[in-house]
Amino acid sequence: MDSYGDELESRPPKVYDEDHLGVEIPETAHQISTDSWFQVGFVLTTGINSAYVLGYSGTIMVPLGWIFGVVGLIFATAISLYANSLIAKLHEFGGKRHIRYRDLAGFIYGKKAYNLTWGLQYINLFMINTGYIILAGSALKAVYVLFRDDGLMKLPYCIAIAGFVCALFAIGIPHLSALRIWLGFSTFFSLVYIIAAFVLSLRDGIKAPERDYSIPGTTTSKIFTTIGAAANLVFAFNTGMLPEIQATVRKPVVGNMMKALYFQFTAGVLPMYAVTFIGYWAYGSSTSTYLLNSVNGPVWIKAAANISAFLQTVIALHIFASPMYEYVDTKFGIKGSALAINNLAFRIVVRGGYLTINTLVAALLPFLGDFMSLTGAISTFPLTFILANHMYLVAKKNKLTSLQKLWHWINVCFFGFMSLAAAVSALRLIAVDSKTYHVFADI
DSSP, X not given: OOHHHHHHHHSOOOOEEETTTTEEEOOOSSOOSOBOHHHHHHHHHHHHTSGGGGGHIIIIIHHHHHHHXXXXXXXXXXXXXXXXXXXXXXXXXXXXXXXXXXHHHHHHHOHHHHHHHHHHHHHHHHHHHHHHHHHHHHHHHHHHHHHOOSSOSOHHHHHHHHHHHHHHHHHHOOSGGGGTHHHHHHHHHHHHHHHHHHHHHHHHHHHSOOOOOSOOSOHHHHHHHHHHHHHHHHHHHOOSOHHHHHTTBOSSHHHHHHHHHHHHTTTTTHHHHHHHHHHHHHHGGGOOSSGGGTOOSOHHHHHHHHHHHHHHHHHHHHHHHHHHHHHHHHHTTOOSOTTSHHHHHHHHHHHHHHHHHHHHHHHHOXXXXXXXXXXXXXXXXXXXXXXXXXXHHHXXXXXXXXXXXXXXXXXXXXXXXXXXXXXXHHHHHHHHHHHHSOTTXXX
């Protein structure tokens, strides 16, 4: 496409109406169709290798053990790539480009599905963002404890500081494509804490006596934690906002998005695998839900790793908050220069208010593993697996063989069951932790 065509693609067009479905779909006020597949690949990889990876040894491997943990991660990688490819291939279904997940669902099913998908997606992204603020606060507290373990700087205070910094970043970056150089910083920060955690865990593991790899807890608790860990598996790989990310890629959008996905699920997953397995190998069933709390080593290395985790989390949160930002910017017609006084004031009020609510919830219930499980259960399973398979089934029903249709129905039913089971498990975990810890707990 020539530069003039790119400019037209990037401009916020008028609203169009799907009369036959009764869904009014606004075009975006944000920039689209400008990014290379490589940049989009780094956006996806930033999500996979965010500071959440520091929790997978404790929240996935400890409840599942070696066999089911390793097999589960590999299976989750494969099925996530498959489900995301289904969504990517529907991006231009029906001769229209669907730049939001809810737009695609609305085009295929109608207005009720449009609203339901937006509700699920909002819950998914809100909880992911809340988890990021918990992570950022935990990283800040870990830095403080390294130098001054006097109990004065409690986790809720660190979460409040983290929320404020995230709000400042959100105000300064108008849309997803504007991250650009920040994705480079994000990759650098990811490498710092992943390499530090890997090396220090390896050193501890070599020196440590024989570890206990048995799955902790009673028979009943093992069942619930295993189901919760299954939800964490899908949470690790999926964004719940693939069409929104795909909207930023240049044409041909499907081909370029598939390249980005292949990059995400090959090179992108290797650092996550490495730090998850080495952490569990080094500390066994006593592995912390935040791996840097388990490692031993020079204070300056641990401090650098935690600061990097904090900074990377600030950038990664912006990716998962961008659909909300796009929604309000489009609804209120925020166009023109990002530095215009009106636009700047709007971002301060709206984005600052949104992240204030996130921060309050994060400080109120700072149970990171439970948030991951509940997010996977009530939104990641439905959005990424149930909806993706059923939308593909409906959209391509005349082109699928009976065997292919059966395969998609099996996926819909299986992940529907898993979603219900994981939701019950996650709510139980939160109830148990709420009895152990008071609100605004200093974990």
